[in-house]
Structures are given as C-alpha cells and as structure tokens.
Amino acid sequence: MKQLAIILVLGILIYACSSGGKQSSENGSTNTETQQQPTDYDPNRGEGKFDHVDVGEKLDVQLAKDGKVVADLKxxxxHKYTDERLVGPGWAGVTERHRPEWIMNFITNPDPMIDKDPKLLAQLEICLVRMPNQNLSDEDARKILEFMRENDGVK
Known part of the structure; x- marks a missing residue:
C-alpha cells in the first residue's frame, strides 16, 4: 500500500512539473512558450487603469496600518510578508522590484498581467497557482501598497 502511495505522489509531481499534457505546436513550442510578451505590454506599468501612482517619499502611516488590516484578510x-514563499511569493522587496503602478494594476486585476508578463509567467511555473482576483477596491489596493512600502522599510 505504501508503494502505491509513493508511485501516485511521484506521478502527480511529474505531471505537475511537465507541460501538463499540453500538446506542442508544429514548431516544437509549448502553449506557455507561445505566450510571448506583446509589444504593447509595459512591464514597468503592467496592464490596467493605473498609469501613475503618487506615493510620495514618506510613508502614510495610517494608510499602511489600514493596508495591513486588508492584507491580513485578503x-x-x-503570502508571507518576508521573502519566504507560502502559496505565492513572499512580499519582502516587492516595492523595490516593481513600480507602484505595476503593483496597483496587478493586485486589482491580476489575470491580464499573468497572461502577458514574463516574470509573472515564470512565477506561475514555480507557484503552480494563479493569483485570484480578490476584487479589491482602488482604495484598498492603495492601502495594501502603502503597507508593502512599510514592509520594505519606507519610513
């Protein structure tokens, strides 16, 4: 019985790490490989309604406090607030790696960005789970962004 369980687990792992049963196209590329970054996609801004987010140099302490409440809930x-991965990647350093517009666009509408952003596609291959749309309001997303900034050491 133990051997059957081990074989089953190994089979699932192999399937998860493979192309998931997707067929290759005639030129030998898989479906993931054909999802190339479109020329109109801006990897600095992402895709969404936020073109510019003014965060200022100093932290808005109340906004960050409110953002922690929303982040703890949603x-x-x-996500852990460290660099440790849970289901998704840890948040440490996220505001240093991405512009505020990118973060706001991603957390308010992740699906189009997951489909187009090469870094997000690579992250999806590691985490194996798409980030769900939490239906955050723009205000809650801004609060979370400020909490992320605080988490990254902005004072």
Whole structure:
C-alpha cells in the first residue's frame, strides 16, 4: 500500500512539473512558450487603469496600518510578508522590484498581467497557482501598497 502511495505522489509531481499534457505546436513550442510578451505590454506599468501612482517619499502611516488590516484578510493566506514563499511569493522587496503602478494594476486585476508578463509567467511555473482576483477596491489596493512600502522599510 505504501508503494502505491509513493508511485501516485511521484506521478502527480511529474505531471505537475511537465507541460501538463499540453500538446506542442508544429514548431516544437509549448502553449506557455507561445505566450510571448506583446509589444504593447509595459512591464514597468503592467496592464490596467493605473498609469501613475503618487506615493510620495514618506510613508502614510495610517494608510499602511489600514493596508495591513486588508492584507491580513485578503492576502496573508497565500503570502508571507518576508521573502519566504507560502502559496505565492513572499512580499519582502516587492516595492523595490516593481513600480507602484505595476503593483496597483496587478493586485486589482491580476489575470491580464499573468497572461502577458514574463516574470509573472515564470512565477506561475514555480507557484503552480494563479493569483485570484480578490476584487479589491482602488482604495484598498492603495492601502495594501502603502503597507508593502512599510514592509520594505519606507519610513
């Protein structure tokens, strides 16, 4: 019985790490490889309604405090606030790696960006789970962004 369980687990792992049963196209590329970054996609801004987010140099402490409340409710089940991965990647350093517009666009509408952003596609291959759309309001997303800034050491 133990051997059957081990074989089953190994089979699932091999399937998860493979192309998931997707067929290759005639030129030998898989479906993931054909999802190339479109020329109109801006990897610095992402895709969405936020073209510019003014965060200022100093932290808005109340906004960050409110953002932690929202993040604890909507995000903490999948993300740690350190660099450790849970279901999704850890948040440490996220505001240093991405512009505020990118973060706001991603957390308010992740699906189009996951489909187009090469870094997000690579992250998806590691985490194996798409970030769900949490239907955050623009205000809650801004609060979370400020909490992320605080988490990254902005004072």
């Amino acid at each position: 995000c903490a089940s999948c």
